[in-house]
Amino acid sequence: NAGVMQNPRHLVRRRGQEARLRCSPMKGHSHVYWYRQLPEEGLKFMVYLQKENIIDESGMPKERFSAEFPKEGPSILRIQQVVRGDSAAYFCASSPRAEGNTIYFGEGSWLTVV
Amino acid sequence: EDQVTQSPEALRLQEGESSSLNCSYTVSGLRGLFWYRQDPGKGPEFLFTLYSAGEEKEKERLKATLTKKESFLHITAPKPEDSATYLCAVQANNNDMRFGAGTRLTVKP
Numbered sequence: 001n002a003g004v005m006q007n008p009r010h011l012v013r014r015r016g017q018e019a020r021l022r023c024s025p026m027k028g029h030s031h032v033y034w035y036r037q038l039p040e041e042g043l044k045f046m047v048y049l050q051k052e053n054i055i056d057e058s059g060m061p062k063e064r065f066s067a068e069f070p071k072e073g074p075s076i077l078r079i080q081q082v083v084r085g086d087s088a089a090y091f092c093a094s095s096p097r098a099e100g101n102t103i104y105f106g107e108g109s110w111l112t113v114v
Numbered sequence: 115e116d117q118v119t120q121s122p123e124a125l126r127l128q129e130g131e132s133s134s135l136n137c138s139y140t141v142s143g144l145r146g147l148f149w150y151r152q153d154p155g156k157g158p159e160f161l162f163t164l165y166s167a168g169e170e171k172e173k174e175r176l177k178a179t180l181t182k183k184e185s186f187l188h189i190t191a192p193k194p195e196d197s198a199t200y201l202c203a204v205q206a207n208n209n210d211m212r213f214g215a216g217t218r219l220t221v222k223p
Contacts, residue, residue, distance in 0.1 A: 004157075033211060042215035043158070043201065091157055093211075102148060103211055105157035 003027065004106035005074075006092050012112045019079040019086070021109045025094030032075040033093040033103055034067055043091065049075060082113045116141040116206050120214035127192055127221050135187040135217045137202030145205040147185050149178050152199045152216070161187075161200075192221045 003026035013019050025032050030051050035043040045059040049069040060067065064082075069075040079086055089110050093103040119138045127133055139147065146165050150158035162171045164180040171178050175196065177188040187200055199216040206212070 035213070043203075043213040045212060093158075101146070101205075102160055102163050104160060105150075107157045 004092060004094050004104055006090075006106035006109050008109060009107065010110045010112070012114060013082050014114055015083055016081050019082050019111055021077040021079075021090050021092075021111070023075040023077070023092030023094075023106060025075070025092075026096075026104055029094035029096050029104075031095045031097065031101075031103075032069050033095075034075070034077050035091045035093070037089045037091060037108075046077070079111070082111070084113050087111055087113045116204065116212050118202055118204050118212050118214040120200075120202050120217050122217060123215065124218045125220070127189075127219070129193055129221055129223050130191045132188070132190045132192070134189070135200055135219070137185040137187070137214055138183060139185070139202075139204045140183075141204050141206040141212075143207035145207065147180055148203040148205070148211070149176075149185070149187055150201040150203065152201055158201055189219070192219075194221045194223050197221045 005024040007022050032049045034046040036046055037043050047060050047067045048056040052071050064080045066078045089108045091105050091108045093105045095101040095103045117140045121136045146163050148163050149161040151161055152158045162178040167182045169180050175190050179186045197220050199218045201213055201216045203211045203213045
C-alpha cells in the first residue's frame with residue numbers, strides 16, 4: 001500500500017451534499033482505478049483513468065458520480081447530492097502502465113452519509 | 115462478461131491446518147491474475163501476480179497456482195496472523211481489473 005495516498009480517510013456528509021475524494025498515485029504511475037466496497041462485500045470496479053483520459057467508466061453510476069485525473073494533481077472522485085446508499089469505502093489504486101501490471105491500493109476513504 | 119468467482123466465501127481453520135482457496139474466472143484474454151490480502155479497515159495488500167497457466171509463486175506460507183480456468187491459493191500450516199480476506203482479481207484485454215467477492219479466512223489458535 002505504500003505510496004498511494006487517499007484523502008480524506010473518513011468523510012461525513014449530509015444527504016444532498018457533495019463528496020470529493022482525492023487520490024495521489026504512486027510516483028511514476030499514470031494509471032488510476034477507483035473501486036467501491038460495501039460492508040462484507042467485494043471490491044466493485046467504478047472507473048479506470050489515465051492522465052487526462054477516462055479509459056473505462058462502465059462501473060460508474062450514470063448520475064451524480066464523476067471522476068477525473070488531470071495532467072497535474074490528484075485524481076478526484078466526485079459524488080454529487082449524496083444519498084445514504086453512497087455510504088461505503090472508496091479505494092483508489094494505481095499502476096505504472098496497463099498491461100498485466102500489478103495495481104497498488106491506497107488505504108481507502110470511508111464515506112458516511114447521514 | 116468477465117467473471118471472477120471465489121470459494122469458499124468463508125473458511126475457518128485451526129492453526130497448522132493447511133487448505134486451499136479457489137478463484138475461478140472467465141475472461142476474454144487474460145493479461146494477469148492477482149491475489150491480494152485485505153485486513154479490516156485497510157486497503158488490499160498485493161501478494162502475487164500470475165500470467166500464464168502452469169505458473170506458481172510462493173511467499174512464506176502462501177503458494178499461488180494458475181490454470182486456464184482457475185487459480186488456487188494454498189496456505190500451508192497457517193497461523194492466526196494469516197486471518198484476513200483474500201481477494202482474487204483478473205485483468206483482461208481491456209486492462210481494467212475485476213475482483214471476486216473474496217474468501218474470509220479465520221485461523222484459530
